Amino acid sequence: MILRLLSRFIDYPSEQLHEHKADFLALVANEERLPEDIKTQLSDFIEARLSMDLLDWQAEYDGLFERGRSLSLLFFEHVHGESRDRGQAMIDLIAQYKLAGLNIDVRELPDYVPLYLEFVATQPVDAQAGWLQDVAHIMALLTARLQKRENNYQAVFATVLALSGIEVELTEIHQQIADEKRDDTKEAIDKVWEEEAVTFGGDAVNGGCPTTQNRPSADQNRSSELPISFVDATANSNSHNQVRGNL
Template identity: 90%
Template sequence: MILKLLSRLIDYPCEELHDHKADLLALVASDDKLPEDVKAPLCEFIEQRLSMDLLDWQAEYDGLFERGRSLSLLFFEHVHGESRDRGQAMIDLIEQYKLAGLNIGVRELPDYVPLYLEFVATQPIDAQAGWLQDVAHIMALLTARLQKRENNYQAVFAAVLALSGVEVELAEIHQQIADEKRDDTKEAIDKVWEEEAVTFGGDAVNGGCPTTKNRPSAEQSRSTELPISFVDATANSNSHNQVRGNL
């Protein structure tokens, strides 16, 4: 249950969360997997976010996760960028979702963090940590960048990292990102558009006209239950290993 909760907290804010604040706090308090030093800031996050106006929360969310790429919730962006390897990695991950009985929409991106956490939550308890370990380096990077911005979303990603069981020296990551410039400012966004100028002509098919940046679709901004159906399926270890190689 705690993974599903973290998935919802990272997903687009919705009214449903506001209606169940006491239940969410109780779930965190009763969880036996999260360390106490992780529970406290997570509860503070829930208290603060679910006490603020929903529209204000949604506006901040848009500015935080949907401007620039440094805090992208599409984790293959952090691994493969826009290379062709990303496409194959997503195909492999979709196949793994199918083996688990999860059917995602054609417009949904499988490397969307909340969707991935929903998938991990369907796996056997003894296998969940392994799947989280596959993305621990990304969770650590996002945690450090949120800490650098002094944003309390860091508590949610730190909780995911804690569940993975991976020991990460965040201080080392902070050193690596110390000189990173913000990519969510108007100036930075304008510069990206200038650098990715659209051209037309004979070379348009081969990259002259770049595709729009991938980001979560409308279906992934879940104000209702995730559109996922479950069927009986047995995970394939070979497929798992192939997907792990892409993370």
């Protein structure tokens, strides 16, 4: 259940979240896999976010995850960028979803972090850490970048990292990203538009211009019913090794 909670808070904010505040806080308090400091951070995040006006929360979410690529919620983008390898990696991941009994709509991007967490939540508890370890380096990077911006969303990604069971030295990551320039400023976004207009790269459908890549479509939004169906299938305990090389 904790992974589904994290999935919903990483997804686009919805009114439904406000209806279950007490349940969320109880779930965090009773999660034995989390250290107390992580529980405190996550509980504080939930309290703060569910005390916000929804439109203000959504506006901040847009600014964080829809501008620039450094906080992209599509994790293969952090690994493969716009290379062709990303397409094959997504095909492989979809195959692993199917092996585990999860069918997703063809319009959904399998590397969307909330969807991946929903998938991991369907796996046996003793297998969940392995799947989370496959993306731990990306979760650590997102955690560090959010900490650098002093944004409390870092608590959610730090929780995913804690559930993976991997000890990551965030100080080293902070050193690596210390000189990173923000890619969500007006100047940075304008530069991307100019460069892609010249190269005709990026999104071919939109003439090479960047688009809002991270906001989930109506199909992806966890606040509505996803076109996902679970079948009675037993996941192969070694199946995630097939996609590990892509992560």
